[in-house]
Amino acid sequence: MEKPLTEHIRPEGPPLGLDEYRKNGGYEALRTALADSAPREVTEIVEKSKLRGRGGAGFSTGMKWSFVPMGDNAPGRKYFVCNADEMEPGTFKDRYLMEGNPHLLLEGMILGAYAIQAPVGYIFLRAEYRASEKALATALREARENGLLGENILGSGFDHDIHLHTSAGRYICGEETALLNALEGRRAVPRAKPPFPPVVGLWGKPTIVNNVETLCNIPPIVRRGAEWFRGLGRGDEAGTKLYGVSGRVRRPGLWELPLGATLREIIEEHAGGMAEGYQFRGVIPGGASTDFLVEEHLDLPMDFGSVQKAGSRLGTGTMIVLDDRTCPVGMVLNLERFFARESCGWCTPCRDGLPWIEKILEAIETGEGREDDLDVLRQHAGFLGPGRTFCAFAPGAVEPLQSALKYFEDDFRRHVNGHGCPYQAQPATA
Amino acid sequence: MLTDTERREIEAELPHYPRRQALCIEALKVVQRHRGWVNDEALRDVGDYLGMSEHEVDSVATFYNLIYRREVGRNVIHLCDSVSCWVMGCDRVREHLEQKLGIRTGETTPDGRFTLLPIPCLGDCDRAPSFMIGRDLHGNLNLENIDTILERYE
Ligand SMILES: Cc1cc2nc3c(=O)[nH]c(=O)nc-3n(C[C@H](O)[C@H](O)[C@H](O)COP(=O)(O)O)c2cc1C
Numbered sequence: 001m002e003k004p005l006t007e008h009i010r011p012e013g014p015p016l017g018l019d020e021y022r023k024n025g026g027y028e029a030l031r032t033a034l035a036d037s038a039p040r041e042v043t044e045i046v047e048k049s050k051l052r053g054r055g056g057a058g059f060s061t062g063m064k065w066s067f068v069p070m071g072d073n074a075p076g077r078k079y080f081v082c083n084a085d086e087m088e089p090g091t092f093k094d095r096y097l098m099e100g101n102p103h104l105l106l107e108g109m110i111l112g113a114y115a116i117q118a119p120v121g122y123i124f125l126r127a128e129y130r131a132s133e134k135a136l137a138t139a140l141r142e143a144r145e146n147g148l149l150g151e152n153i154l155g156s157g158f159d160h161d162i163h164l165h166t167s168a169g170r171y172i173c174g175e176e177t178a179l180l181n182a183l184e185g186r187r188a189v190p191r192a193k194p195p196f197p198p199v200v201g202l203w204g205k206p207t208i209v210n211n212v213e214t215l216c217n218i219p220p221i222v223r224r225g226a227e228w229f230r231g232l233g234r235g236d237e238a239g240t241k242l243y244g245v246s247g248r249v250r251r252p253g254l255w256e257l258p259l260g261a262t263l264r265e266i267i268e269e270h271a272g273g274m275a276e277g278y279q280f281r282g283v284i285p286g287g288a289s290t291d292f293l294v295e296e297h298l299d300l301p302m303d304f305g306s307v308q309k310a311g312s313r314l315g316t317g318t319m320i321v322l323d324d325r326t327c328p329v330g331m332v333l334n335l336e337r338f339f340a341r342e343s344c345g346w347c348t349p350c351r352d353g354l355p356w357i358e359k360i361l362e363a364i365e366t367g368e369g370r371e372d373d374l375d376v377l378r379q380h381a382g383f384l385g386p387g388r389t390f391c392a393f394a395p396g397a398v399e400p401l402q403s404a405l406k407y408f409e410d411d412f413r414r415h416v417n418g419h420g421c422p423y424q425a426q427p428a429t430a
Numbered sequence: 431m432l433t434d435t436e437r438r439e440i441e442a443e444l445p446h447y448p449r450r451q452a453l454c455i456e457a458l459k460v461v462q463r464h465r466g467w468v469n470d471e472a473l474r475d476v477g478d479y480l481g482m483s484e485h486e487v488d489s490v491a492t493f494y495n496l497i498y499r500r501e502v503g504r505n506v507i508h509l510c511d512s513v514s515c516w517v518m519g520c521d522r523v524r525e526h527l528e529q530k531l532g533i534r535t536g537e538t539t540p541d542g543r544f545t546l547l548p549i550p551c552l553g554d555c556d557r558a559p560s561f562m563i564g565r566d567l568h569g570n571l572n573l574e575n576i577d578t579i580l581e582r583y584e
């Protein structure tokens with residue numbers, strides 16, 4: 001099984017240095033692309049590879065790049081930004097890549113910047129990722145000292161430099177237009193779209209924002225070709241995916257598998273099944289803002305299309321398992337409390353609706369719930385749905401809520417009718 | 431007034447951005463690193479330096495949760511309370527910490543040694559429950575190992 005993203009990473013070990021990275025074929029894609037390919041050809045190969053963004057929305061990477069104005073009349077200032085904010089609860093995949101093989105990300109960024117002809121790049125990194133910051137700072141220095149960044153990269157005439165920006169916290173910074181405002185030193189509220197960042201982005205200039213995992217796929221695609229990459233997926237979708245599992249499973253962790261591995265395979269084989277004494281009840285498949293899946297979905301291939309057809313989203317591909325001894329209402333309360341706290345406050349349904357949802361859930365969980373609360377919750381899920389707010393935060397926030405109401409309705413009713421939570425608090429375990 | 435060191439550290443970032451005001455967050459972080467937290471005077475200092483009003487700087491400072499607008503202790507414990515940690519029992523960890531330190535979340539111990547704050551997912555979910563003290567991440571917490579970890583912080 002091929003693992004282009006993680007094959008050289010030493011789990012728990014130090015990050016790959018420049019020499020090691022090069023020994024394994026690192027920066028060869030950059031060297032050949034700069035020497036032999038026009039920028040447009042790099043975008044084309046990425047389009048042909050069918051790579052879809054790994055930041056959560058699954059948008060075609062090549063298509064996104066193709067929206068950037070090119071040619072003599074295009075603005076000279078353009079930006080290439082890596083989204084390394086990774087604050088989606090339950091998600092820990094980008095960190096693994098940055099701590100393990102930072103040059104893979106840098107090479108992907110330089111290739112992307114070349115494709116859109118951007119002289120300046122930023123890595124927007126959450127401040128808590130100290131090990132990633134160290135690994136990236138070292139890799140950036142090595143790259144600059146070896147002519148891989150700066151002026152006239154590898155003698156090609158292309159100039160590019162990357163600056164590492166560490167954030168100051170808040171989940172909404174990961175939304176790409178909020179991220180641009182944060183980079184400009186402002187409050188990180190999302191921007192109205194359109195215009196979209198590839199046309200009007202950072203300081204009004206064309207800007208590409210891509211996720212860490214997305215970008216780590218670029219060097220192998222450029223080096224080994226679109227067809228090879230498409231062949232890596234199990235079904236119709238291309239490439240590998242970093243899947244993660246947390247919760248009460250035997251071996252929580254992260255694995256690079258063909259895109260389209262099944263939920264059962266990931267949870268039972270790789271995560272070792274449920275921990276002693278716990279049974280599987282459900283899973284949020286791709287970080288906090290995705291709909292629950294349950295037992296009937298265990299044989300679902302975890303690719304963008306299949307998960308969407310089942311009523312959820314692949315999201316970040318890092319899943320959180322709900323077991324039979326953990327209260328589903330409590331879990332949803334935890335999620336909505338997070339969203340209520342992290343809302344940027346720009347749109348009314350999101351700013352006011354989420355604390356309201358949180359209050360109702362708290363009432364239900366503590367035995368103060370009423371029969372009609374479930375309807376009110378369902379109504380809110382509609383008010384916060386797609387198209388009613390400036391950004392995808394609000395629709396994402398109600399995804400776990402609406403699906404919990406569907407799959408765990410009995411649990412909600414037991415709380416209301418029994419005036420309290422029938423579950424016992426579970427211990428803190430390591 | 432910003433100290434010379436603060437000014438130097440902020441200025442080092444200047445070449446990376448086309449506009450001076452982009453340094454606002456960076457400047458707040460620099461000042462916080464030296465002064466522990468961002469008080470009103472610090473807001474004015476950063477504002478004077480960047481050509482922004484105190485209120486503009488405050489609107490940025492209050493948005494970001496790692497900029498402290500209130501005094502914090504020598505060691506800030508950021509306890510993850512997001513979903514994976516919640517499933518793995520972070521409420522028990524919080525109860526234990528609150529009891530041991532004699533404070534509630536959001537407060538600082540009287541000796542100024544610890545402040546306890548919540549934080550969204552630390553990206554350590556496979557080792558949940560987790561917290562960060564200062565800038566050190568600690569995962570696989572349980573009621574036995576927490577006390578030994580705390581001892582390392584003066
Ligand atoms: C509330 C919210 C938070 C987000 N957080 C992140 C994040 O932390 N990292 C990320 O890569 N994308 C995040 N995204 C998605 C970005 O807006 C954007 O789609 C993504 O960075 C594009 O990269 P991709 O095309 O490579 O997937 C978030 C979106 C929303 C609505």
Ligand code: SF4
Nearest residue numbers: 346347350389391393
């Ligand atoms: S949906 Fe929520 S997070 Fe997004 S812009 Fe509106 S208020 Fe802010």
Ligand code: FES
Nearest residue numbers: 510515552554555
């Ligand atoms: S949910 Fe606590 S580290 Fe991710």
